[in-house]
Amino acid sequence: MKRYLLARAGFALVSLVLLSVTIFAFVRLTGDPAVLLTEPGASPEDLVLIRQQFGLDRPLWVQYGSFVAHLARGDFGQSFYYRTDVLDLYLSRLPASLLLAAVAMAFSLVIGIPTGVIAAVRVNGWWDSAGKIFALLGLSLPSFWVGLLLILFFSVFLGWLPSSGSGSLLHVLMPAFALGWYFAAAHMRLTRSSMLEVLGSEYVKLARLKGLPEALVIAKHALKNALIPVLTLAGINLVLMVNVAVVVETVFAWPGVGRLLYEGITARDFPIVQATVLLGGAMIVVVNFLVDVLYAVIDPRIRYDR
Amino acid sequence: MRHRGLLPVLLVLLSAALLPAALAPRASAAPEGQLTWAVHVSLAPTWFDPAEAPGIITPYMIYYALHDALAKPMPGQAMAPGLAESWSVSKDGRVYEFVLRNGIKFHNGEPVTAEDVKFSLERYKGAASKTLKERVAGVDTPDARRVRVRLKQPWPDFLTFYTSATGAGWIVPKKYVEKVGDEGFKKAPIGAGPYRFVSFKPGVELVLEAFEGYWRRAPQVKRLVFRVIPDEATRLAALKRGEVDVAYSIRGELAEELQRTPGLTLVPAVIQAPFWMYFADQWDPKSPWHDRRVRLAANYALDRKAINQALTLGHSKLTGSIIPSTFQFYWQPPTYAYDPPRAKKLLAEAGYPNGFDAGEYFSDTAYANLGEAAVDYLRKAGIRAQLRPLERAAFFSGFKEKKFKNLIQGASGAFGNAATRIEAFVASGGTYVYGAYPDIDGLFSEQAAELDQKKREALLQKIQQLVHEKAIFAPLWELAFLNGVGPRVGQSGLGLIAGHAYSAPYEDVTLKGK
Numbered sequence: 131m132k133r134y135l136l137a138r139a140g141f142a143l144v145s146l147v148l149l150s151v152t153i154f155a156f157v158r159l160t161g162d163p164a165v166l167l168t169e170p171g172a173s174p175e176d177l178v179l180i181r182q183q184f185g186l187d188r189p190l191w192v193q194y195g196s197f198v199a200h201l202a203r204g205d206f207g208q209s210f211y212y213r214t215d216v217l218d219l220y221l222s223r224l225p226a227s228l229l230l231a232a233v234a235m236a237f238s239l240v241i242g243i244p245t246g247v248i249a250a251v252r253v254n255g256w257w258d259s260a261g262k263i264f265a266l267l268g269l270s271l272p273s274f275w276v277g278l279l280l281i282l283f284f285s286v287f288l289g290w291l292p293s294s295g296s297g298s299l300l301h302v303l304m305p306a307f308a309l310g311w312y313f314a315a316a317h318m319r320l321t322r323s324s325m326l327e328v329l330g331s332e333y334v335k336l337a338r339l340k341g342l343p344e345a346l347v348i349a350k351h352a353l354k355n356a357l358i359p360v361l362t363l364a365g366i367n368l369v370l371m372v373n374v375a376v377v378v379e380t381v382f383a384w385p386g387v388g389r390l391l392y393e394g395i396t397a398r399d400f401p402i403v404q405a406t407v408l409l410g411g412a413m414i415v416v417v418n419f420l421v422d423v424l425y426a427v428i429d430p431r432i433r434y435d436r
Numbered sequence: 437m438r439h440r441g442l443l444p445v446l447l448v449l450l451s452a453a454l455l456p457a458a459l460a461p462r463a464s465a466a467p468e469g470q471l472t473w474a475v476h477v478s479l480a481p482t483w484f485d486p487a488e489a490p491g492i493i494t495p496y497m498i499y500y501a502l503h504d505a506l507a508k509p510m511p512g513q514a515m516a517p518g519l520a521e522s523w524s525v526s527k528d529g530r531v532y533e534f535v536l537r538n539g540i541k542f543h544n545g546e547p548v549t550a551e552d553v554k555f556s557l558e559r560y561k562g563a564a565s566k567t568l569k570e571r572v573a574g575v576d577t578p579d580a581r582r583v584r585v586r587l588k589q590p591w592p593d594f595l596t597f598y599t600s601a602t603g604a605g606w607i608v609p610k611k612y613v614e615k616v617g618d619e620g621f622k623k624a625p626i627g628a629g630p631y632r633f634v635s636f637k638p639g640v641e642l643v644l645e646a647f648e649g650y651w652r653r654a655p656q657v658k659r660l661v662f663r664v665i666p667d668e669a670t671r672l673a674a675l676k677r678g679e680v681d682v683a684y685s686i687r688g689e690l691a692e693e694l695q696r697t698p699g700l701t702l703v704p705a706v707i708q709a710p711f712w713m714y715f716a717d718q719w720d721p722k723s724p725w726h727d728r729r730v731r732l733a734a735n736y737a738l739d740r741k742a743i744n745q746a747l748t749l750g751h752s753k754l755t756g757s758i759i760p761s762t763f764q765f766y767w768q769p770p771t772y773a774y775d776p777p778r779a780k781k782l783l784a785e786a787g788y789p790n791g792f793d794a795g796e797y798f799s800d801t802a803y804a805n806l807g808e809a810a811v812d813y814l815r816k817a818g819i820r821a822q823l824r825p826l827e828r829a830a831f832f833s834g835f836k837e838k839k840f841k842n843l844i845q846g847a848s849g850a851f852g853n854a855a856t857r858i859e860a861f862v863a864s865g866g867t868y869v870y871g872a873y874p875d876i877d878g879l880f881s882e883q884a885a886e887l888d889q890k891k892r893e894a895l896l897q898k899i900q901q902l903v904h905e906k907a908i909f910a911p912l913w914e915l916a917f918l919n920g921v922g923p924r925v926g927q928s929g930l931g932l933i934a935g936h937a938y939s940a941p942y943e944d945v946t947l948k949g950k
Contacts, residue, residue, distance in 0.1 A: 165832050174836075174867060175566045212638045213482045213622065219638055274667075281673045293673040294665055383665040385640040392666070393478045393639050 131426065138422050142415045149411045150201070153404050154194055162186075163210055163398035184210055184400075197404070206408075207401035211393070216405040220387060224372075226296055227386035230309065230379070231371035233302050237310030238317050239364060243357070245314075246321025250329060250356075251348060261318060268315025277308040277381035294383035305382040309375050313367050320363055324356040362421070369417050373410035467646035469947045470659040471925065473939070474671040474680040478639040478664055484625035485618070489562035489603025493707065493849050493937055500940040501644055501660060503627035504651075505606045506534050506553065506583075507599040510941060511932040514764060515599055519548055519607055519628060519651075520583075529590030529887045530573075532598075536581040540651045542609045543632040550577035552610045557585070559613070560604035564597060568604055590887050593855060596764065601851035630655045630943040640664055655943045675700060675920045682928050682939060683920040688805075691749055691918045699923040704751035704916040708760035708935035709849035711803065713738075713810060713910040714861075716844050719871030724792050725842075730819075731907035733782035737817035739774040743809040744913055751916035758846070758861060758909050759900065762935035765854035767897035769904040769911075779817040791818020795842035798834065801825040806912060807845045835868055846909070854896045855883060862903055876902050924948055 164180040181187045185196065200207060206216040249261035284304060285293035292301050328334060329352050337347045375388035383389070387406055394402030475497070482488045483495035486503055499505075507523070510516035517523075520534040540548045554575040560568065571591050576584040587594060598605045607628055613621050625633050630652070631644035642662040646655040663680060665671045672690050675683040676697060686694050686702075695702045715731050717723035724730045744752045755761045756771035783791060794814065799807035804825035811823045821843055826834065834840055846861065846868060863880040864872035876899050883895035903909070917937045921928045926946035929939030939945055 161827070161830055162833060166828065176564065179566065211478065211480050211482075213480070213488075214638060222637070278667075278669050281670060286673050286676050289677065293677055293679060294667075294670045295663060295674075295679070381667045381670055383663070383667070383670060385637065389666070390639065397478070 134426055135423065138419055142419045145415050146408070146412060150198065150404075150408060151194070153407045154197060157398075157400045157403045158190065160395075160398060163400065166398050201408075206405035209394075209399050209402050211397040211399045211402070216401045219390065219402070220405055220409060223385055223387045223390045226384060227372045227375065227379075227388065230302060230305055230375060230384060230386055231368055233306035234310035234313065234371050234375075235364060235368050237306050238314035238367070241310070242314040242317030243321050243360065246318040246360075247325055247348065247353060247356075249318065249322045250325030253326060258322075261322065265315040265318050268311040268318075271311075272377075273308050273312060274377045274381050276311060277305070277378055280304045280308055281381075294381075296385055301384075305375075305378050305384050308382070309371060309378045313364075313371065316367070317360055317364065321356065321360050324359050325352060328352045328356040366414075366417060366421070369413050373406075373413065465656070467648065467655050467658040469657055470661060471657050471682070471945060471947065472661040472663060472680045474665040474674050474683040475662050476666065476668070476671065476685040478666075479636070479642050479662060481622040481636065481638060484622050484633070484636075486603030486606030486608065487556070487559045487561055487618075489560075489606070493851070495603075496936065496940070497662075497938040498642070499603070499606055499629070500938075501629055501631040501942045502625055502633060503606045503608070503629045505599060506536075507595070507605065509600055509933050509936065511944070512934075514762065514934070515595065519553075523595075529592070530587045532585045532587075532594060534583045534585075536583070537651055538581065540628060541649055542612070542628045543626045543647050544609065544612060546609055546611060547580075548607060548609075548628050549580045550583045551580075552607050553577075553583045555610035555613070556607045557598075557604050559608070560602065562603050564602045565604070568597060568602065590885075592884075592887060592889070592892055593853065596851075596853050596856070601856065630941070631660055634659075650943055652941070653943050656946045657942075660942065660945075672920060675922055678922060678924070681922040681925050682930070684917070684938065686918050686920050688747065694918075694920045695749070701921045702749070703919050703921050703928060703930045704748070705919065705931045705937050706751070706753045706914055706916045706935070707849060707937040708762055708851070709847060709915045710755065710758050710760055711806060711845065711847040711912040711915060712758045713797075713912060714844040714846045714868075714870070715908065715910075716840055716870045717842060718908065724786070724788060724794070727786045728907055729782040729786040730788065731910070733779040733786070733817060734814060734819060735772040735907060735910045736775040736779040736782065737819065738772070738810060738813045738910060738912070740772075740913060741774065743806065743813075746809065747805055748913075748916045748918060751918060752913040753916065755914050756904070756911045757900065758848075758903070758911055759854045759857045760935055761914060763853050763857070765893050765896040767854070767900035769900065772910075776817055783818055788818065791820060794819045794821040796824040796840075797821040797843040797845065798824050798826060798831065798840045799845035800828045800831040800847070802828055803845065803847065810845070810910075810912065838870055845912075847915075854900065855880075858896070858899055858903075862899070862908065873902070873906060873908075 163184070163186070164177045185193060197207070204217070208214065209216050209219060212219060245261045245264060249258040252258050281293050281304065284291040291304055295301055334347060334352050337351045372387065375386060376392050378384065379386045379388035380392045390402060391406040393399070394406060477494055479498070483498040484502060486499055489495055505518045506520035507515050508518050519536055519540055521537045523532060523534045525532055534553065536548060536550060536553070542548060554577050557575055571587055571589065573586040573588045576586065578584065608621070609626055612626050616624065630647055630650040632647045634643040634645050636642045641664065644660040646658050648654045665674060668686060668690055671683040672686055672694060674680045691702060694700055713734065715725040717725045718731065720726055740754045744750050744754060753761065754771060756769045757766070759766055761768070783789065797807055797811050804823065807823050807825065811821050814821055835844055835846070848857065848860065858880060860866045861868050862876060863869065864877045879895050879899050883892050886892040886895060919930055921930065924947055926948040927944055929942060929945045932944065933940050
């Protein structure tokens with residue numbers, strides 16, 4: 131078990147190192163941030179000054195070495211644009227992203243699980259078709275378009291909800307729905323397939339043969355087991371929701387880490403992009419590591435096989 | 437009975453006490469209410485510190501509220517006295533003396549002194565700081581209200597650089613900055629402007645409150661909130677719902693929708709950002725663009741009015757120049773009419789009766805719509821070019837490094853005057869100059885050493901005349917920045933200062949009925 135854990139931790143570390151190299155290189159491929167920090171027509175001296183100020187005049191390997199050395203001390207650097215500590219900035223935005231992800235997850239589960247169950251119980255029927263269309267739309271409609279439609283309908287037309295920003299529970303409803311729909315569709319699809327598998331199993335047949343009411347069979351015997359993969363996926367999706375809400379947070383002016391990443395990209399603010407991608411990646415790596423560990427604890431075959 | 441006798445006397449006394457208050461101008465009333473802006477760009481803490489002014493116009497959105505300058509552009513004046521009530525220049529053009537107003541204070545109650553002015557200039561590290569430092573020999577403070585800036589050599593553009601092209605003339609409190617440091621200052625800035633800092637969430641929201649001790653006049657709105665809403669459609673939705681009072685940058689179809697919405701007003705602000713087409717190959721004798729008639733043909737082929745109407749609802753200004761019309765030493769050239777037959781005739785005379793393949797038309801993606809329209813009109817006249825939009829940074833890098841050929845859609849919103857723009861885009865050695873003309877270069881060198889403003893103006897205007905005659909460019913427009921204003925706003929401050937993109941001065945901003 132110890133060897134297994136060490137191996138998994140090693141893989142996690144290698145993933146993070148590779149991610150750091152990749153993101154470091156990619157942001158630099160996008161161009162020169164000094165150009166975006168000055169007005170066209172700025173003198174070459176000003177551009178040189180800005181590059182010197184941010185250490186961008188040094189060779190790439192020196193920049194990377196400095197980046198990793200600071201990272202080892204938990205220092206993600208100073209934002210070019212905000213001139214403030216990137217980690218502080220990230221942490222100030224994280225609560226908003228966590229709240230959005232939590233509400234979006236609640237939406238996705240409240241919508242995804244019941245529709246998935248109904249689709250499985252009424253397989254190939256009207257409900258199943260409706261569920262499939264719902265899933266298809268959720269997975270294929272771009273979230274910025276869904277977001278704008280929601281704003282037009284609920285804010286401008288009906289006047290029920292604030293169009294953007296944060297501050298109250300009403301503010302979170304539309305962005306959470308826009309973000310949650312995609313995941314609701316994924317949860318619905320998984321619930322449906324998982325339920326279909328469980329409903330065809332021997333113990334469910336036995337429960338039916340025993341004469342238990344269908345509702346009880348579905349709710350108590352089938353759903354309980356069918357939910358295991360759905361909740362596992364939901365756990366991983368929660369981490370994704372925190373990190374991928376770039377478009378939704380931008381459309382709704384929601385002050386989360388997704389919007390911070392957008393700001394970093396548009397301003398070519400290398401430290402912000404590096405920090406948000408690395409911290410998001412670290413979250414996913416840590417969750418995957420924990421899932422691996424839990425699987426190994428639950429199922430001894432895994433730790434012996436690998 | 438005694439009471440009856442006292443009553444008229446009391447009434448007279450009461451009236452005497454209340455009358456002055458009733459007759460006092462509204463401006464002296466205590467500030468009240470709140471105005472909220474939906475801002476299109478992320479607000480950065482560096483914009484709280486004029487020492488870091490990066491040479492772009494956006495931070496001035498904040499400077500005009502938090503800070504004040506010795507002199508600055510104001511309504512109707514390109515260089516209005518601010519914290520300095522007056523200034524003078526020595527005969528040899530090497531010493532500028534500024535006299536500060538009496539009794540002016542920072543938000544923390546400390547007086548604005550000559551030491552603060554000296555400190556602010558010496559501390560300045562933003563755009564063009566190198567130019568300033570190379571040319572300024574020293575700063576003297578003979579007394580608390582007097583500042584003398586000594587130059588190494590006469591520099592005719594000193595005031596332009598000091599008061600509008602850089603943040604060096606915007607004054608910060610020396611004692612406070614020394615106490616809290618540069619980083620501390622950005623977290624809790626103190627200035628001498630009409631609004632004081634209350635709170636800031638980077639990239640999200642900035643809240644300011646009226647500073648009633650502001651020298652020019654007490655602000656009329658108590659609280660200003662700047663909310664960052666990156667998406668244009670969301671900004672318009674917030675404006676329609678009354679969540680914000682002013683929404684910056686609403687373009688195209690959304691601007692048309694704004695115009696159609698009852699209660700909302702579209703307010704354009706023509707900014708100091710002209711756009712033009714640059715004939716990069718005009719110095720190559722083998723290129724069709726070497727022939728002035730071809731360049732003139734391109735100018736006559738463009739229907740600028742139609743482009744303006746389609747893209748900025750007719751609010752951009754068609755000046756025919758690459759220099760902002762609000763700049764010092766500006767010369768108004770004759771504008772080109774839309775004349776396709778003349779364009780075709782000129783092309784035929786130049787030896788291109790069937791037109792020619794003009795290669796690529798390079799533009800910044802953000803303004804590719806303007807390039808698309810220009811390319812369409814050129815094609816109609818027989819000049820066949822392909823639009824090549826590039827991401828902003830890549831575009832300006834390529835432009836600057838002279839990597840482009842054929843046609844380039846140039847633009848600039850940088851501060852300065854006609855001389856600074858000619859230096860960057862026309863004169864030999866300029867950052868974005870692909871070739872030059874000796875007569876223009878000669879005049880440019882001459883004006884740089886000329887201390888007599890009138891003579892200098894004549895030289896700079898002669899250069900602009902030559903630029904027009906040689907058809908070095910095909911000027912497109914001076915961009916209008918379109919904004920939405922909600923029904924609660926009395927005076928939005930938009931367009932009050934010529935060439936300024938944002939609301940200002942903030943002490944003039946009002947709520948309706950207040």
